[in-house]
Amino acid sequence: MSYLLSLLSLVSLAVESSYTLNEKGLIVVAIGLAGVFIILLLFFATIILIQKIVGLFDKTGKKPDEVKE
Amino acid sequence: MDILKEVFQGVLYFGIGENWKALIMYVIGGVLIYLAIKKNYEPALLLPIGFGAILVNLPFNIVGIVTEFVGGEMAANGEVGFLEVLRSAGISTELFPILIFIAIGAMIDFTPLFKNPFMIFFGAAAQLGIFITFIVTLLILPHLGIDGAEALKLSAAVGIIGAADGPTTIYVGNHFNLIDYMGPISVAAYSYMSLVPIIQPPVIRALTTKKERMIRMDYHEESVPKLVKILFPIIVTIIAGVLVPMSAPLVGSLMFGNLIRECGVLERLSQSAQNELANLVTLLLGITIGSTMLADKFINPVTGLILLLGLFAFIFDTAGGVLFAKFLNLFLKKKVNPMIGAAGISAFPMSARVVQKMAKEEDPTNFILMQAISANVSGQLGSIVAGGLVIALVTILL
Incomplete structure (x- = not known):
């Protein structure tokens, strides 16, 4: 973990010193856009996983309250 | 003569320096009030913003930082008016946007998303405008004499206008201490949100064929267990808080509001968050934002640029969502109506309604509102995650 943190701080130091304004902009765009997709992918996985787990409870008889739509 | 000058110093004020610009701000404030009342464009915000803009530009700025003549020049006299008190307490501390998010969380029903979880990706694709606008702004600003960290x-704050999410825009702008630009940024964010029914349809039509707009989509009419609705806000808060800590205040407050709504034992608090809290904070937020529209800071070329780029961001958000849906259709057996992608922006529920209206125009029996709502609530999540990521990345790169 400490190696990872040192690596991250090294990367951020390198970024601060060596990139031009436009390159910094491109970094924000690339990582930002990919980041939004990755995090929403995790939210997607969360929804699927919760529904599966709660569905299992259903089958084992411990039925949680249902909200009829 | 001196007595007359003393009595009419409010009138004489406009003849000193560039104080005449205040008169232009009265007109701008009037236009915002007109749009709110006559055109019904986000009246809850545009009206207080418009009135705040008039108030703060009255002679000697009695409601903001109080000024007076000192040796023929205007100078702050150390006193603060009530709008400055509200700004320091509610905007500088980021309290108002956070409270608004609790209210929004209490209003959002994620059920349509649970029934169509796949729609969450449109909430990501429709954030494209944020990032395109960010880079375009960054290319333009040095030509206006704004360079480096500033x-x-x-650029981050202007790009976030594309989040189509007023509180996130204010949160990001304030995080970077862009007080001088808060007025145009907020006005752009809220004005374009209210103009979604005008901005989105031409973009959608330009990028889709009639046949694509007529695509029908299945909707799974199943009940969603209450436990799913309770676990979702808790787990999402943890994931967002761990991966993008900068988004924790936004995601956390949104999900807190949602948990109050879904837990089933805090009905009164949920109603209070949805009504009293939302109304009170909106009221104070609007007039406080208006108070940042001081003439000498608002009337400049950057304001025009911010307003223009805000529109640009909304257009590219819409395009991003639609093009992503069309891209998916290259691989999917059951095609998605590409208009759904446009509902991935955060303007809830306006964008979903626009998409449904357009689908109905093409085929009166086509009903895609629920899918559009799913994409729309995903846009809420996408915009705050994008806001958190932009804050985190720009902070590292400063």
């Missing part, structure tokens, strides 16, 4: 911060 350009990076301002």
